[in-house]
Structures are given as structure tokens and as C-alpha cells.
Amino acid sequence: MTSRVPAKVPHVVIVGGGFAGLTAARALRRAPVRVTVVDRRNHHLFQPLLYQVATAALNPGDIAYPIRAVLRHQANTRTILARVDGIDLAQRVVHLADGELSYDYLLLATGASHSYFGNDAWANWAPGLKTIEDALEIRRRVLSAFEAAERQPDPEQLRASLTFVVVGAGPTGVELAGALMEIGRLTVAKDFRSFDPRTLRVVLVEAADRVLPPYHATLSAKAKAQLEHLGVEVRLGARVTRIDATGVWLGEEHVFARTVLWAAGVAGSPLGRALGVPLDRAGRVSVQPDLSVPGHPNVFVVGDLMSVVQDGKPVPGVAPAAIQSGRAAARNIAALAAGRPTRPFRYFDKGSLATIGRAKAVGQVGRLRFSGYFAWLVWWVIHIAYLIGFRNRLVVMIGWAWNYLSFGRGARLITGRGWDPAAGDEPAARTPRP
């Protein structure tokens, strides 16, 4: 493999091409190191907008971009599409499914996924939302539920087809619930003949006593009011005890639903465990103040996979924290390579924003709190601005403007497994098992 930098300079291996990994790679572009970015997928994903693919507002290509195209002009960096199977900290080697990479510095940024709290079988009935494939699967299920409703003569089954349960009222759950209500009431309903869109039911289940738990209590209350104004049933302090083909159990109560989506819990990527270092309860790596791994000053963990407590509060698993930690770890690697000491990471909270639907959102920046149309506008501007490096910025903007003006959702395709009732495509068609 040709390399434009002499092989003697330190080799930095970055595993993961999300916000944290890509920011770190870009921060090292002028450092006297050679960088290898490894990812299982060829694309970086703008995860904050993934729910828009799941709800048919955007195309996958609008929010994903090839990693090697992002790093195209960075001469000291190469990109490898490969699966990482293990890490040998003693030998300083990353084991790939089809080879290995030795490193001088390692930066692990493989993120987190949802946790089913030990009930992994629930994933079958209640998919989470982390990848493009997840989003397309959710889109397929949601659109297929309306198709099933159109042809359902049995009233109870019809109600199940038109009931959507979202588990978890963090930002993703709130966004999904709002978008589902809008898709059903405003967009898709016009296309169907045999059911009343007003019978659509979206149930948002949250174990805590409020939606958006990390937000200020007044915003949680505002978000709940906005959701309820849209028609979403918000169930607080409710624990899911069982999920199967017929829907969800909340203790003794059974919600008969064809479509259940999972937006709760956090589980660090399995590669965190492979390090053999202390993890927190969610399987994230407890790092040193400089983001390195205890006992391994040349190994850094950043983004959603890191566990950091600052001022008594955990640093949240959000895109700004991923970007800031990626940049901080890259600077520390550059410092070590130059024989200088590392510096502790300091998370700067730029504020939080969650959108609930058409012209509805809540946000907080420092002590400032806002909601409604203005918050939605701020959300919109920030997300457009952060699509930096995406050639599709203009297309996304036009798509959104169009959706807003027309109440339409252009990406309403059922692809993948398609529609095959013979293959058990109608989970809600079975009888409840108590």
C-alpha cells in the first residue's frame, strides 16, 4: 500500500467513522503522524436526522456520506473498510476480520447502541434506530402497518395495525412519536380509503416521571404538552415488562400494537469490553480525564463509548460531546507524539434541542429556555449548518422545505423484505399471549 508519509512517523489507528472518529481524524491532518480510519461501513452517518429516514421524510443518501470522500484531501490519512474483531493492548495490534493493523496510538470511537435491559429477544418486535438499515426497517414496518390497516376487516386487528408504541422518551423517542403522528394524520392518511386517520394511536412510554429527562423540568412539561396537542398518548412512570408479536405489556396492562419502536437504554459498543478495562453500568469505558484508558496512555476512547463524569454529571451521549472529545483526544495524541503532556478534556455544553414535529420543539442554551416555533427554527438552522461536508445540504433543505409546504413525505418506499404476508409479515395478526 502506498503511503505519502514516511513509515517511521507514529501510526494512529482510529476505529469508527462517526462524529468522534472523523473529527479526530480531521484534527490530526497537520500532525506528524499517519492516520488509518477503520469502519465496518463505508459511510459517515448524520445520526441526529436518522429518525427522518425512518419516518420517510429523507432519503438515506441525504444524511450519509462516504468516509473516504470526507478524508479525500487529507494526505496523511487512509480509510479502510473492515470489521474490527478484537484489540490486543499489549501487542498494540487491532485484529480485523481479514488482517491486522499495528498502532502506536489507538482511538476507539465505535459508539453505543440501544440496550434492551437483558431482553435482547425484544429487538425482533421493537427495532432500535442506530443505522441506515434500522431506519429502513422501521420505515418498512410503519408503512406496512398502514397497508395492513387498509385491508383489515377485523376491528380489533385494525386497531392494532393503527397503534404505534415508542418505548423511551429521550430526544429520539420524542422525535419518532411526533413524526409518526404527523405521518399518519397529515401525510399518509390522504392516500387510504378504508380507515379513519383520527383512529391512529401513538403511545410514548417512559419509565421516568417526565419526557426528555436530561432537560429542565419546565421544558419537559412543554414538550409533553406539545406531544399531547399533536395527539400522542404520553405514559410516564411506565415500565415495559414484555414485548411480543401482539404488542407491549406495561405490567398488567396490554397495549395491542402491530408496530413497536425502541428508543430506550444505552449499551456501549462490544469493542469496549474487548479492552479488558473498567466499564460503567452501560458498558462504556471509564476513561481518565485526558480520555485515555487507565494503564494505557496511548489508547483513547471518545464519543458515545466513553464514560466521563464532569462536575458531578455524566457527559451526555450527544453529537457535540462526540465532536469535542474526538478533537480533545486528537490533540492529546499529537501532544504525546511531540513529547508534550496531555491535557484533561473539558466538555462545553452548547445547549440541547429536541424537535417534536412541524414547528414544534424545545431547547435550552445555558439558562435560556425556549419552545415552539422559535425553537423549531433554531433546530432547523443548526442541523442544516452541521450538515457540513455533506454535498446534499441543498437537497436536504429543499426536501424539508417541500415537506413543510406540502405535508408530503417523498421517501415513502417499502423496500428490503418487501410485503410478504406468507412470511409472517403480520405480527399483530396473532392472538395475544397473556
Added chain:
Amino acid sequence: MTSRVPAKVPHVVIVGGGFAGLTAARALRRAPVRVTVVDRRNHHLFQPLLYQVATAALNPGDIAYPIRAVLRHQANTRTILARVDGIDLAQRVVHLADGELSYDYLLLATGASHSYFGNDAWANWAPGLKTIEDALEIRRRVLSAFEAAERQPDPEQLRASLTFVVVGAGPTGVELAGALMEIGRLTVAKDFRSFDPRTLRVVLVEAADRVLPPYHATLSAKAKAQLEHLGVEVRLGARVTRIDATGVWLGEEHVFARTVLWAAGVAGSPLGRALGVPLDRAGRVSVQPDLSVPGHPNVFVVGDLMSVVQDGKPVPGVAPAAIQSGRAAARNIAALAAGRPTRPFRYFDKGSLATIGRAKAVGQVGRLRFSGYFAWLVWWVIHIAYLIGFRNRLVVMIGWAWNYLSFGRGARLITGRGWDPAAGDEPAARTPRP
């Protein structure tokens, strides 16, 4: 199921939501009939641009649109997402996978797919291009081949990774070969570090003695010259005798290739056979001059599934023929419903256009023949104009303009099965079996 038209009016069942089926449905919007459109998929596909999804220039949502959204405002029509398993002409019943539909008039528009000439196992190594899923699978294979090349130390395997064989030099094959050459030379190559994009090899194999066989001989020659100018190897009078993990055999000659695409042959949809009426060699239904099935004046076959000879030449399987036949059959159904006689179908050849690459195309309209930049411009304008009913028209236009200006391809995502060498994702990595 509610119906806004009294149930006594004749019931027209249209199977297939492609150009022919949708045109027929729209042509019946004011006829005193009720119409049911049945399709296995929820979307109409603008098939002439499908190769652009396969070569990462467009997103699936740019060229597909929900059938029921197209027919939203048509009060006498409903849309059903269902798989048709059989047709009982005597009982006038369409058997669905999960139910049945009785009809007074039946219009069959289920199209055609590729024919592997009895070698269906080749489909595994050489996918065809008929559905969104086909296009995404081809995109996955093409982009994965470049990724494999980036990490391939063995020179022979590297050559195989960078060799693309397209079988069949009809419009689809020509478009694919041209786009592959451009994607490799202009777009993707800039992102990779370890191979020379000039070593990319695209081989276009055609059994006939010229490319674009239905076109005038001078245009075939022009198209061949344009392809060769791009760098495509055009192999005429060449027959594929075997395809496997190592590539393609043309008689004794073995072309060692990781990626083989199939764009040859025509096979009528299996539902044609289910009718139990005479078929042509390609499995298409030989219809009467009014497009009805012999012996069943209330059953019509249109689009790519029909076999019609006019002025001694077969009517080609192209979008304009599908649109015209769909409209003609719908008029004949309306005539029969009103007690009037049917009229024979007359295909009006509006001309043909095939694009070869960036600013390269050939076209003929009547006796007029043109090629090069002007032909490409005409192709572009016509395809934009025909995206009627697609909300994404503007997005497609911007996407294309952007591609043209930037030489970029924004939809370069490897999705679906993803990258998994352990799952045998590297067919060219095996040794040739002679």
C-alpha cells in the same frame, strides 16, 4: 371496505403499478367503472433511471413514488398492496396470497425481467437490474469492489477487483458500462490511495454484431465509438458460456472479474404463464390486436408482458409502448363497459434515446438521427419531463446538475448486507475453476 362508487358498476382489476398499469388506471378515472390496482410493491418505479441508482448518482426515493399517492385523488380507484399468486379466467377471480378479488375486466401489466437463457444460477454472480433492491445490490457490489481493490496486495486479484463485465449491450447495458467507467475514472478514484484508476477495466459483452441492436446501424457505430472513447472494451459477437465466482467465460476465454452485471434477455413475468394462453418464446402473452387475450375479450395484457407484432416488427419493451398500450387497453375496457366495440392498438414510435455517459448519447426520431452532446441534452430534458407526478423532480434536477458540475456521486452508500468478508463477500478471491 368503503367504496365511493356503487358496487354494481363493473370492477376493473389492474395487476401491476408500472407505466402500463398506472397509465391504464388514470385513463379510467372518469369511466363508469371501479378500479382496483394491485401491486406487490407500494411504489411505482421510474425504471429508465434505475441504472443511476445502481451507479450511486441518485437515491431510490428520487425515482420511486408510492402508487397510492399517485392515485390519491382518483375517487373510483383503490390501491392494494398484495402478491398475486394466480388467476382463474373461468371464475374471473384473481388469487392473492391473502385473499381474492373477483373482476369483470382484468388488465395484466406485470412486466418482464431478465432471462439468463436457462442458466438461472448465474443470477447469483451476475445480478440484473429491475427493482430498487437490484439497484442497491449492484451499487453495493460496485462500491465494495473498489474497497476490495484498495486493500488487495495480490496483483491478479487486484485486476479482478477492478474488472467489471456487463453482459448485454442494449440501452441498460450501454448506460451501465458508461456509468461504471465514469464512476471509476472520475469520481471514486480520487478517494482511493493504493490503485491507479487507469487500470479500471469495463468489458461490455454482446452476442449480436453491434451495440444497441434495435437502433439504426450508424447510431450503433457512434455509440460503440463513444463507449470506446470512454475506455470501455466492447466485445461484439461474444457469447457468455459460463459465469461463476471468478468471472465470465466467453467460449474458451476467461475474463477474471469480481463484478459481473446482467443486462441481457427478456422473460415475461410468471403471471403470463398462469393464464394458460399462448406465449411467445420470451414468455410474453401473444395478444389480439385490441390487446385482449385470445378467447377472453375481458382480459387485457399490456406493457412489457404483451407480445405484439406491428408492420412485421415486434413492439419494443420500452416505456412509451407501455404507456400507449395501457391507455389503449383502458379505452377498450371503457368501450366494452359502454357496449361499444374495441379498437386495435397502434404503437406510435416516438423515437429512441440511449445515454452513454457525461454528455454522450445517441438518439433517433423518425428518420432523424443524432448523437453526442445534443442527444444527451435531449435525453436529459425528456427524462426530466417524464418524471411527471414525482415530487422529487426538482431534487433529481439539482442532483444531476451537481453531479455534472462536481463529477461527484452523492449516493455512494454500501448498505444492506454491508461488508462482511467472512460471509464470502469476495467472490473474486477464489481460484478460477476451468
